[in-house]
Amino acid sequence: MLYHLQNIKKESAALRQGDKLKDRYEIQRILGAGGSSNVYLAYDKVQKKNRAVKEIRKSQGAGEEIHKIIMRQETELIMRLNYPYFPSVEEVVEEEEALYIVMEYLEGETLEQVLKRSGPQSQADVVRWARDMCLVLGYLHNCRPPVIYRDMKPGNIMLQPGGNLRLIDFGAVFTGDGDTPNLGTRGYAAPEQLAGEQADARTDIYGLGVTMYHLLTGQEPGQVRDGAFQIRRCSRRLSRKLDRIVRRCTCPNPDQRYPSCEDLRKDLENFANRKKL
Numbered sequence: 001m002l003y004h005l006q007n008i009k010k011e012s013a014a015l016r017q018g019d020k021l022k023d024r025y026e027i028q029r030i031l032g033a034g035g036s037s038n039v040y041l042a043y044d045k046v047q048k049k050n051r052a053v054k055e056i057r058k059s060q061g062a063g064e065e066i067h068k069i070i071m072r073q074e075t076e077l078i079m080r081l082n083y084p085y086f087p088s089v090e091e092v093v094e095e096e097e098a099l100y101i102v103m104e105y106l107e108g109e110t111l112e113q114v115l116k117r118s119g120p121q122s123q124a125d126v127v128r129w130a131r132d133m134c135l136v137l138g139y140l141h142n143c144r145p146p147v148i149y150r151d152m153k154p155g156n157i158m159l160q161p162g163g164n165l166r167l168i169d170f171g172a173v174f175t176g177d178g179d180t181p182n183l184g185t186r187g188y189a190a191p192e193q194l195a196g197e198q199a200d201a202r203t204d205i206y207g208l209g210v211t212m213y214h215l216l217t218g219q220e221p222g223q224v225r226d227g228a229f230q231i232r233r234c235s236r237r238l239s240r241k242l243d244r245i246v247r248r249c250t251c252p253n254p255d256q257r258y259p260s261c262e263d264l265r266k267d268l269e270n271f272a273n274r275k276k277l
Contacts, residue, residue, distance in 0.1 A: 014098055015040055015055060021100055022093055025051055037169075041105065044090070050105040051090060057098045077147065077170050085136040085167050106166055111154035111215060120218040120235075123242060127272050130212050132165045133157065134265035137208065140173075141201045141261060148174040148199045152207030153188045154214060174199050187221035191252050202254040205264060209249025209257075216246070227252060241271055 015038070019027045025042040031052065032039045038055045090102040111129070115121065133152070140147040151172035158166040172183035184193045190206035193199060210221045210229060217234040229250040231238045245267055251257050258264040 014057065015053070021053065021102075025053055025102060027053070042102070044102075052087065052103045052105045054101040054103065055098050056101070058096075077173055077175065081170075083136070083139050085132070085139075085165060087166060087168065106158050106160060106168070108158050108160040108166075110168075111157045111159055111211075114159060115154055115215060115218065121215045123216065123239060124272070126212055126215045127242070127268050129157070129159075129165060129215070130208060131265055131268045131272070133167070133208055133211075134261040134268065136165075136167050137201070137204045138261040138265070141204070145175055146201070148201065149204050150174055150184050150193065150199055150207070151188070152204055152211055153185055154211055157211075190254070192254060200254070201260055202257045205249050205258050205261060206251075206254075208261075208264070209246050212246050213250070216242075239271070241274075245271065 015021070015027045015030075017027055017029055021027070021042065024046055025044055028041040028043060028050075030038060031041050037057075040053045040055065042051045042053045043049075044051045087104040087106055090104070093100040093102065109117075111121075137149060137152070140149055149167070149170075149172070151169065156167060156169045158168050160166065184207075186194075188207045188210045190199070190203045192203060213219070213224075213229040213231055214221055216231050216238060219234055221229070227250075229246055230243060231246055232240065232243045245264070249257055249264065258267075
């Protein structure tokens with residue numbers, strides 16, 4: 001069974017403008033709200049800089065155990081990750097009703113916001129972004145134990161003013177714990193996620209392929225006929241080779257997808273290099 005992150009019940013936001021966390025982080029405003037958390041902009045009075053504060057409310061009722069697992073895995077993972085594509089963590093603060101992850105504040109907008117603002121993106125941009133995400137996902141997959149992200153989508157990729165990408169929101173990761181619920185977002189989740197089967201690197205490759213499709217075409221993944229993510233159905237101007245890459249990423253059978261992000265990245269690099277000739 002796939003648990004959509006937005007279907008996990010939580011209490012309403014606890015922090016308001018002017019509230020202080022640990023008498024150090026002053027809440028400025030809410031930046032966003034998801035199914036398992038809220039994110040606030042806060043001012044760090046000690047280091048005199050802005051911070052992002054992720055609030056994970058402690059759930060009550062039927063979803064409590066699932067929520068506890070999400071809280072544990074996300075906080076443990078984000079504290080040990082050390083990679084330029086992830087936001088750095090200042091500290092974790094636990095209080096009676098919620099847990100707060102104080103992180104680096106990232107300027108920019110998500111690729112979902114870019115898509116809504118300006119429509120389908122150029123092949124060159126999407127290929128460049130996908131190559132970067134291959135490096136990010138490859139880093140996670142090569143951790144010991146491997147980390148499977150499981151929620152690749154435009155809304156979880158932050159584009160910074162200088163053009164750098166950062167991957168955000170680790171609430172759906174799988175780190176080898178068999179009791180971890182199968183989380184993800186419908187439309188982007190691979191068939192094995194929907195079936196409740198164990199995820200691996202190819203699961204993230206599927207999500208990245210769907211993300212590429214969405215960015216190239218502007219079409220919502222849930223509206224795709226018969227699950228065939230063919231970018232040339234939407235525009236004949238799009239490359240046949242890139243169409244083959246996206247279709248291989250999103251094959252329903254994991255064995256027919258790219259076996260690793262490195263293999264996918266090589267094909268994307270070959271495509272980019274050929275376009276420059």
